[in-house]
Amino acid sequence: MSLETKEPAVPAAPSDFIRDIVAAHVAENIYSRIHTRFPPEPNGYLHIGHAKSICLNFGIAREFGGVCNLRMDDTNPAKEDVEYVDSIQADVNWLIAGWADDKLGLKPKGMTPETVAEEGRRDFYLPAVTQSEIGNRKSEIFEPFYASDYFDQIYDFAEQLVEKGKAFVCDLTPEETDEYRRNGKASPFRDRGVEENLNLFQRMKAGEFTDGSRVLRAKIEVDAANIWMRDPLLYRIKKTEHHHTGAKWCIYPMYDFAHCLSDYIEGITHSICTLEFEVHRPLYDWILESLGLPRPLPHQYEFARLSLGYTVMSKRKLMQLVDEKLVTGWDDPRMPTISGIRRRGVTPEALRNFAYNIGITKYNGLTDVSVLEFAIREDLNKRSLRRLAVLRPIKVVITNYAAGQVEELEAVNNPEDETAGKRKIPFSRELYIEREDFAEVPPPKFFRLKPGGEVRLKYAYIIKCEEVVKDAAGNLVELRCTADLDSKSGGATSNRKVKGTIHWVSAAHAVEAEVRLYDRLFTEAEPDKDGRDFKSVLNPHSLEVVTAKLEPSLKDARPEVRYQFERLAYFALDYDAQPGKLVFNRTITLKDAWAKAAQKS
Ligand code: ATP
Ligand code: MG
Numbered sequence: 001m002s003l004e005t006k007e008p009a010v011p012a013a014p015s016d017f018i019r020d021i022v023a024a025h026v027a028e029n030i031y032s033r034i035h036t037r038f039p040p041e042p043n044g045y046l047h048i049g050h051a052k053s054i055c056l057n058f059g060i061a062r063e064f065g066g067v068c069n070l071r072m073d074d075t076n077p078a079k080e081d082v083e084y085v086d087s088i089q090a091d092v093n094w095l096i097a098g099w100a101d102d103k104l105g106l107k108p109k110g111m112t113p114e115t116v117a118e119e120g121r122r123d124f125y126l127p128a129v130t131q132s133e134i135g136n137r138k139s140e141i142f143e144p145f146y147a148s149d150y151f152d153q154i155y156d157f158a159e160q161l162v163e164k165g166k167a168f169v170c171d172l173t174p175e176e177t178d179e180y181r182r183n184g185k186a187s188p189f190r191d192r193g194v195e196e197n198l199n200l201f202q203r204m205k206a207g208e209f210t211d212g213s214r215v216l217r218a219k220i221e222v223d224a225a226n227i228w229m230r231d232p233l234l235y236r237i238k239k240t241e242h243h244h245t246g247a248k249w250c251i252y253p254m255y256d257f258a259h260c261l262s263d264y265i266e267g268i269t270h271s272i273c274t275l276e277f278e279v280h281r282p283l284y285d286w287i288l289e290s291l292g293l294p295r296p297l298p299h300q301y302e303f304a305r306l307s308l309g310y311t312v313m314s315k316r317k318l319m320q321l322v323d324e325k326l327v328t329g330w331d332d333p334r335m336p337t338i339s340g341i342r343r344r345g346v347t348p349e350a351l352r353n354f355a356y357n358i359g360i361t362k363y364n365g366l367t368d369v370s371v372l373e374f375a376i377r378e379d380l381n382k383r384s385l386r387r388l389a390v391l392r393p394i395k396v397v398i399t400n401y402a403a404g405q406v407e408e409l410e411a412v413n414n415p416e417d418e419t420a421g422k423r424k425i426p427f428s429r430e431l432y433i434e435r436e437d438f439a440e441v442p443p444p445k446f447f448r449l450k451p452g453g454e455v456r457l458k459y460a461y462i463i464k465c466e467e468v469v470k471d472a473a474g475n476l477v478e479l480r481c482t483a484d485l486d487s488k489s490g491g492a493t494s495n496r497k498v499k500g501t502i503h504w505v506s507a508a509h510a511v512e513a514e515v516r517l518y519d520r521l522f523t524e525a526e527p528d529k530d531g532r533d534f535k536s537v538l539n540p541h542s543l544e545v546v547t548a549k550l551e552p553s554l555k556d557a558r559p560e561v562r563y564q565f566e567r568l569a570y571f572a573l574d575y576d577a578q579p580g581k582l583v584f585n586r587t588i589t590l591k592d593a594w595a596k597a598a599q600k601s
Contacts, residue, residue, distance in 0.1 A: 016360035034066030042084035044315030058100035069105035071145040077242035091338040106142035169200040184223030345572025345587030350379035389565035393432035395478040430507040447500035510549035513582035
């Protein structure tokens with residue numbers, strides 16, 4: 001008797017210590033709904049590290065029937081910009097499309113939790129609304145949350161702390177404050193009375209003082225072992241306009257003060273961030289506890305950030321590459337940004353497969369870039385249409401093939417996918433083959449074309465190289481070959497074996513394309529290792545542009561389709577392409593050339 005096994009309805013989700021915690025909370029029924037958030041600061045484009053965080057937060061919402069809010073963590077007006085707000089939304093939408101878009105927490109446009117509560121509305125979060133109710137008007141009706149929408153509430157919470165004697169206005173200079181905190185020394189302003197503190201804080205808000213002249217600080221512990229608990233700053237004066245609140249505010253809450261309160265206001269249950277915030281956690285808890293907020297309170301959990309080989313990940317460094325024009329922009333296909341990765345031709349499924357399954361741990365480490373590349377190849381191998389293309393052409397003339405004759409040969413679109421079907425490719429007397437598929441003086445074990453040697457043209461004939469034609473300067477002009485005209489599929493000698501098979505295109509039928517061959521942006525696995533200037537190890541060969549000859553069907557290439565140029569690499573159409581001008585990006589080579597090179601040396 002055989003045991004009956006049932007296929008699981010959903011693919012197994014990863015398991016890790018954060019998911020274990022969430023599962024325990026679900027079992028104990030502590031929260032009515034699991035609610036996570038993804039809180040980028042709109043001061044740059046999202047990168048692949050953010051993709052890990054997105055997949056974790058949305059993954060948990062998916063696995064536990066929860067919601068994940070998208071929140072702009074916009075408490076620092078100086079560095080933030082709407083360009084980034086827009087790009088962040090586009091990138092998140094792209095990455096979670098068809099996977100977790102029904103878990104995306106958004107709010108009705110222009111509203112804050114307060115106005116929503118006033119109206120007694122229940123459809124505060126997008127997931128509470130059915131798709132049929134809103135159709136495709138989602139982006140007209142909903143928008144992300146903004147921490148800056150809570151500035152009024154956060155200010156009120158700050159006043160409450162002052163009233164409770166748990167916060168004070170401090171007049172030390174920023175340098176003095178640092179020094180006092182480092183040495184565990186009490187600020188001389190620490191024992192100001194509640195009335196005076198309230199008065200000064202209100203006047204800070206009213207704009208009576210200059211930037212940096214006063215701050216609001218929590219009154220916790222002067223010489224706490226954890227330096228973050230040494231009377232940390234809660235509010236600072238910054239007379240700068242804000243991209244979302246305009247000129248309304250001249251004081252802004254610090255990250256630590258705003259973040260836990262934003263989580264509380266939105267009803268977040270699990271506030272997941274990277275390890276460097278572990279030391280801030282006591283402050284996160286202290287603020288919520290000190291305000292005596294009703295339970296259950298949100299809690300913070302930390303995991304190791306993604307660091308990827310041959311990549312820099314800090315927004316500051318990526319911005320430097322953009323500003324100094326070392327790349328063409330945030331979405332340059334060599335950038336580790338989500339928009340760069342997308343433009344390169346990687347699909348959201350491949351990026352998610354990488355970022356979702358990468359593993360959540362408590363230990364920082366470097367992830368080998370080959371793990372990402374494997375996920376990309378695996379995905380593209382399944383979906384891409386095979387096409388013939390020659391990147392660096394040399395001409396081949398088949399001397400025993402009649403001029404003007406054209407045959408349509410059958411080629412398979414995707415051996416991994418029967419439904420992809422077949423297509424015809426034209427064959428004629430003059431062809432292009434890849435320059436490197438011919439060697440006049442072949443190295444040992446060279447099984448491609450050589451003088452007097454034979455090779456099979458994929459989907460076509462076996463040819464023999466009879467003559468190498470050169471110009472006066474000794475440059476190769478063309479190869480003159482003969483074909484075994486019985487050797488194509490169905491012919492008398494179709495089973496004849498030769499060692500090599502190469503790709504080709506018919507010269508008269510080929511279409512031209514600009515092809516951008518991208519490679520890793522850095523030559524070292526850890527570009528910023530030991531404080532090295534990461535720009536000193538930029539790969540000078542990270543982009544090569546060639547004019548390639550493609551089989552004619554590629555004239556109709558579409559941006560949403562992925563292609564494998566056979567024997568070469570995977571490619572996708574770039575948005576620079578226009579009617580009559582094809583531009584392709586190399587997403588990734590078929591094999592890992594870097595691993596091969598490392599093996600050799
Ligand atoms: P950067 O260091 O690049 O400036 P950041 O941490 O300042 O990044 P945020 O916009 O604040 O960027 O990040 C939003 C969320 O993404 C945070 O919860 C943060 O912990 C997470 N995150 C940022 N970088 C990584 C990374 N490399 N791996 C995993 N998560 C990350
Ligand atoms: Mg940050």
